[in-house]
Amino acid sequence: MPWAYLPHSAKVDFALLIAGIKPNLRVILDHPAEVYSPLKNLLKSHIVHNHNDVLYIADNLEVVRKLVKIDNDHMPHEIEFGCLLGYPKCCSEKIKVIGESDIDTYNDDFNQKVERFSLLDISLYNHGIGLISHVPCSIDCEPSLRQAHQFYQSLRITVGSKKFCVWRNEIINYFSQNEYNHPYKIEKVFRR
Numbered sequence: 001m002p003w004a005y006l007p008h009s010a011k012v013d014f015a016l017l018i019a020g021i022k023p024n025l026r027v028i029l030d031h032p033a034e035v036y037s038p039l040k041n042l043l044k045s046h047i048v049h050n051h052n053d054v055l056y057i058a059d060n061l062e063v064v065r066k067l068v069k070i071d072n073d074h075m076p077h078e079i080e081f082g083c084l085l086g087y088p089k090c091c092s093e094k095i096k097v098i099g100e101s102d103i104d105t106y107n108d109d110f111n112q113k114v115e116r117f118s119l120l121d122i123s124l125y126n127h128g129i130g131l132i133s134h135v136p137c138s139i140d141c142e143p144s145l146r147q148a149h150q151f152y153q154s155l156r157i158t159v160g161s162k163k164f165c166v167w168r169n170e171i172i173n174y175f176s177q178n179e180y181n182h183p184y185k186i187e188k189v190f191r192r
């Protein structure tokens, strides 16, 4: 697997895809030649398409075409694009209000506010550690918390197997530093 040639954040993205939490992927490629063919051979269940060194992955061609079209359109499509990439609607709506050009500032603000090691901590996403692949609309966004929780649980279930083994332990070790991420405590939060 050409992990060395992919951005670190792609580890989180691919694991979310494999866990069935993220329906489709979009990854910017710095080294398209090293990544495209190996990935195409590996991900037989998905269409892997390279358009101008941006990789689009979906389980059918129609969705790939839609992703490419929206991504290359000059009109804003935050909600539709976010929905195709599996982001909660509330978070896509927030990004629409903030505007494409201010996303980085919003991301920085979010990282200042969010508690370290909590489920929505995306401060190390660019280093391959995170439980979601979007900037949530708030530090207690419930759909984001559910996604993060579902992913964390699927990672914990796979401990000992080869699934996600490249990055699983790093992510589990990081998030297990927060005692509130212990499974029974999380269950309590979601049962309220």
Ligand SMILES: [Zn+2]
Pocket (backbone or CB within 6 Å): 088, 089, 090, 091, 092, 136, 137, 138, 141, 142, 143, 144
């Ligand atoms: Zn949200």
